[in-house]
Amino acid sequence: MKDGRLLMNKGWRACSKWNRIKKGHTIVFEFVKGHVKLHIIRAEGCDVILTGSNVVD
Structure with a gap:
């Protein structure tokens, strides 16, 4: 979106x-140079970071 x-x-x-x-999990989307990073902060204390490049403007 504009x-x-x-x-x-x-x-x-x-x-x-x-x-x-x-x-109960916290989800954070981070945009870096045309890519999206999905941060998953689990209630149990384990963090996960996923990266994808299929972001369409």
Whole structure:
């Protein structure tokens, strides 16, 4: 979006299931040079960082 926000219209259900994202986890999207990093901070104390390059402006 022109104001800098991202609209995630596909894949969230599969992403959250595949990465076992649950209620109580904190999710942070970080945009770096055309890539998105998904930080998953789990309530159990384990952090996961995923990187993808398929971000469409």
